[in-house]
Amino acid sequence: MKTIMQWLLAAILTICGANIIISCNNIKDNAVVSLTDDSSQFVTLTDSVPDAILEIRYYGTYNFVGKRIDGYEEPTALLTKQAAKALKEVSDDVMKQGYRLKIYDAYRPQKGVDHFVRWAQNLADTIMKPYFYPDLDKSVLFEQEYIYERSGHTRGSTVDLTLFDMTTEKELDMGGTFDWFGPESHPDFCGNPETGEYTGDNSKSTAEPKRSITAKQFENRMILRRAMLAHGFKPLDTEWWHFTLSNEPFPDTYFTFPVKQLNK
Known part of the structure; x- marks a missing residue:
């Protein structure tokens, strides 16, 4: 540390x-x-991906902390120019399949990460536990690597997202909410993400009775995953919604400017 x-x-x-x-x-x-604090290589995401829907969870209060997170000054999303360009390709791809991208988070300033750390250290603050980590004692969040002192989001080329079905006008059912702390969020929960095969294996679940996701929910996760990987993003093995540009331009740089519309 x-x-x-x-x-x-x-x-x-x-x-x-x-x-x-x-x-x-x-x-x-x-x-x-x-x-x-140099934001010159970033863009406002919707300028590059105008079809994206924004639901910036850390600007609001429906998140695992239950408060607006430090550094989120406006309900917008920022990415490096390279990541935004690649995400536009993803958007074009899924639009042809009848979906739109829905963005929960993109660039996250270091101030926001520091807020998460302070929250995790305050073991008495569990107001959102029923909604995001009912099976976990808050004391294990660092040990089990749910909270870090640094985040790939702060390098500017990572995005948290899901798919919005243009026919039903609802989010695709992924079998779990964004930012759920548990094995149910892993891409390989109940299936093999490398082959796209649904196995139904929920043995990693720590909940009683054990939780599971359906074949359809697993396939919905795979639709998002395939599109992201096809256009240069790499997944995270613990979160189905989290992707980072494989060739990210700032692999060792962490940014500090706030989340708000960029003046270009």
Whole structure:
């Protein structure tokens, strides 16, 4: 973990508008990580993907914290130019299949990640437990890697999303809500995402009675996954909704500017 002095230094220099380079022991291979407030390589997502529907969960209160998250100043989504271009290709692909992309989160400022960390450390704050983590004691969120001090979202090329069915005018049923903390959110829950085969195996579920998802719900997850992978994104093995541009332009840079419309 970063020391308190490192974070204080980062905060001071960020306020002054400076880019900073810090080296932290917990970063893989002792990589050097850059923190910057430079938004020049980002776009407002809907400028590039006008068909996308936005439901920015961390701007509102329906999220696992139950409050608006720090750094979300407007209900919009930002991405790096490269990620937005690739997502436009995904949108065009799924539109032909009768769907639209629905975005829950994209770029997430470091301030928002810090908010998650403070919330996770406050074990008494469990107001949203019934909705997002009923099977977990909050004390295990760091240990089981639901909460991190750094997030790929902060590098600007990661997006959380689902599909909206233009025929039914509803979200596709994915068999679980966005940001559910549990094995039911894993892409391989009840199926093999590599082959797209539904197996019905819910043995990873920790709930009693055990939860499951249907073959149709699993296939809906696969529709989203196939489209994202076909256009240059890579999945996360614990969240069916989470994808990162494979060739992300800023793999070691974490951004600090707030989420709001960019002035271009």
